[in-house]
Amino acid sequence: MAGSSSHSSATVPVSQEEFNMFHTIDRTLFTRLVFNLGRDPAEATQVMALWLWLEMVGKEIDMVYSKILSLPDALLNALVDESVMALACIESDKFPFADSADNIPLIQNLTKSGASLRFFHDNRTGIIRGVTRIINEVCVRAFEDIVKLAQGNQEILNFPVNFSGPLMNSLLPACYSNPGVDRVHPPHQIGPSEILQGFDPYDLSVQRHILNTEIGEVLSRLKLSAGKEEKEVPPDDRTIFLTFSKGYPISQNELNEFFTMKFGDIVEAIHMQEVLLPAEQPLYARLIVRLASTIGVVLEGKSRAKFSINGKHVWARKFVRKSPIKLPPKSSPPPSQPTSPPANK
Known part of the structure; x- marks a missing residue:
C-alpha cells in the first residue's frame, strides 16, 4: 500500500489527482473487487477499510498489500469472504457464528497473527473506531470516481456504507444522518469536525500514530508486530x-x-x-x-x-497419509529336539 510521506506541522492541501496517485494500490484493489469479482461497492469499501486498518496497525506486515495485490481472483474472493465475516463480528453485539467456525486462515496467514473471528468480536469497539475513520477520511475520497463508474456515472450525493449494527451506529460520525441508511459524505463535503482535526489522509505516519493511540489495547492483544513467524505446517x-x-x-x-x-x-x-x-x-x-x-x-x-x-x-x-500397516511379530520356531541315537540291537 502507499508508503508514508514526510509530515510537516502545517497541513498541505492535497489535490484529488495527488490523492489518487498516493492510493494507487488501494484503487487497483478496489477496482478488482468491484469489477473483477462483482462485489457491491459498499461492501468492497468496508473490506478495503479493514485491510487498510490491518496494514496500518501492524509494524511487521507492511507487505500485506503487495501479497493481496498478487493474489489470483479465486484466493482474493476467499479473502474478501473472510473479511466480510470479520466485519459481521465487529458490528454485532452477539457473536454471529458458531465457535467451531472461528477460523479465518487467509487473514491469519497474511498478517502472521493469531487473529480469529472471536478476536474481532471481542475488540469490536476499537476496531470499529479505526475502520470508520479510514472509511470517512481515506476510502470515500479515494474510491469515489470508481463507485460512480460502477453505478453507471450516476451522481453520488452520499456514499452508502451499510453498517447497520447498533454498536457501529453509536460510533459513526454525525454525517450519518439518514435514519435506517448509514451513509458517509466524501471528506471534501464534510465541515471541520473533531474527527478530522490533526488528521491528514495523505500522511500515513500521522494515521498510524492516531490509530495506535486509540487502539493500543487491541494491538497488544492481536500482536501483529510481535515478529513471530507462523508455525511451520508439515x-x-x-x-x-x-x-x-x-x-x-x-x-x-x-x-x-x-x-x-x-x-x-x-x-x-x-x-x-x-x-x-x-x-x-x-x-x-x-x-x-x-x-x-x-x-x-x-x-x-x-x-x-x-x-x-x-x-x-x-x-x-x-492428501491423507496412510499409517503403515504393522505386521504381527513372527513367532519363533520351537527349539529342535535332540535326536537319540538308535538303540543297538
Missing part, C-alpha cells in the same frame, strides 16, 4: 492428492502451469508417481501448496474437485 498437511485417467497422461509441467495460472503462485512442489518403465503413465501425483488454507480454495470447500487440464480429467482431494 508438507503432508499442505498436500493435494491428484489422480488421472488411464490412457490420458498428464505431465508435471502441465499440472504446474494449470494450477499456477488458475490460482496464482501456490505450488511449492509436485511429486509424480514413480513408474518403472519410461512408457508407463503416472496415475497420480502429490501437489504441495505453500499455504494449508489454499487447499480449501482449490477444492472449493468440498471433499473432492474435478478439473479439466488440456482436455484431460484430473480429480483432486486432500
Whole structure:
C-alpha cells in the first residue's frame, strides 16, 4: 500500500489527482473487487477499510498489500469472504457464528497473527473506531470516481456504507444522518469536525500514530508486530492428492502451469508417481501448496474437485497419509529336539 510521506506541522492541501496517485494500490484493489469479482461497492469499501486498518496497525506486515495485490481472483474472493465475516463480528453485539467456525486462515496467514473471528468480536469497539475513520477520511475520497463508474456515472450525493449494527451506529460520525441508511459524505463535503482535526489522509505516519493511540489495547492483544513467524505446517498437511485417467497422461509441467495460472503462485512442489518403465503413465501425483488454507480454495470447500487440464480429467482431494500397516511379530520356531541315537540291537 502507499508508503508514508514526510509530515510537516502545517497541513498541505492535497489535490484529488495527488490523492489518487498516493492510493494507487488501494484503487487497483478496489477496482478488482468491484469489477473483477462483482462485489457491491459498499461492501468492497468496508473490506478495503479493514485491510487498510490491518496494514496500518501492524509494524511487521507492511507487505500485506503487495501479497493481496498478487493474489489470483479465486484466493482474493476467499479473502474478501473472510473479511466480510470479520466485519459481521465487529458490528454485532452477539457473536454471529458458531465457535467451531472461528477460523479465518487467509487473514491469519497474511498478517502472521493469531487473529480469529472471536478476536474481532471481542475488540469490536476499537476496531470499529479505526475502520470508520479510514472509511470517512481515506476510502470515500479515494474510491469515489470508481463507485460512480460502477453505478453507471450516476451522481453520488452520499456514499452508502451499510453498517447497520447498533454498536457501529453509536460510533459513526454525525454525517450519518439518514435514519435506517448509514451513509458517509466524501471528506471534501464534510465541515471541520473533531474527527478530522490533526488528521491528514495523505500522511500515513500521522494515521498510524492516531490509530495506535486509540487502539493500543487491541494491538497488544492481536500482536501483529510481535515478529513471530507462523508455525511451520508439515508438507503432508499442505498436500493435494491428484489422480488421472488411464490412457490420458498428464505431465508435471502441465499440472504446474494449470494450477499456477488458475490460482496464482501456490505450488511449492509436485511429486509424480514413480513408474518403472519410461512408457508407463503416472496415475497420480502429490501437489504441495505453500499455504494449508489454499487447499480449501482449490477444492472449493468440498471433499473432492474435478478439473479439466488440456482436455484431460484430473480429480483432486486432500492428501491423507496412510499409517503403515504393522505386521504381527513372527513367532519363533520351537527349539529342535535332540535326536537319540538308535538303540543297538
